[in-house]
Amino acid sequence: MAAKLDDYLRFNETALNLRAQRQQLLASNIANADTPNYKARDIDFAKTLQGAMAGKSSTVPPVELARTSSAHISGKATGDGGIGGSPLLYRKETQSSVDGNTVDMDVERNQFTDNAVRYEAGITAVNAQIKGLLAAIQPG
Template sequence: MINRIDQDFQFHQTALNLRVQRQELLASNIANADTPNYKARDIDFKAALDGALGKTGGGSLPLARTNANHLGLGGAAGGQGGNRSGATVQYRGELQSSVDGNTVNMDVERAAFAENAIQLEAMLTFINGRFKTLSAAVQP
């Protein structure tokens, strides 16, 4: 029973971590809207969650550490460029060319930021409800 609860919350923890990482990327894009040659970045949430849960389909083999001195999958920093979850950070395509080479489109970034914030809030509300249900189940 405890293992089932742990697995359920492990899924939610992974999903929350990916949502937070995406929120940080989107905030970084908005903050760098006026930075010359800045390229907007984002992650594909569904693909990242599938990858984090081991649902990758491409027949990829898991990596094994044969020596304790070898670095892990993400290197010493824990990921690609500080990427904690292992999600592939992609550059967003340019929708409208700019003279300074910046690819941030504020309308797209704000919409993605708001949508991700709503999804994050919904997940937290759902998890809170699960905790309340579990708490009520163990009360005498």
């Protein structure tokens, strides 16, 4: 029974998780608007959601960290693994800048707001699903 409930809610749960991660990515772009040579990043949300629903994991292998002393702890950096198993993409430059920064604040604010509205719509959809389940369970 619980597995069926999980399956029923999985799509919206996955979409909300990806929207939250994308919101952080867009906020990072905005925060780095004045950082020289910063390249704005984003994801193809539809492809990322399809990959996440199919259960695909990140295809980017971890990177071995360089050690300059034998006393250093070895480790692996996950690098730029992306979101939901999909790689992060560079946003196409809309206007050139002297310092090499590709963040266009108008584009970033628009994407940030659009993503926030879609996140809220996802929450509304989950609430409707839960209300439907409660209506089916409760006598009356």
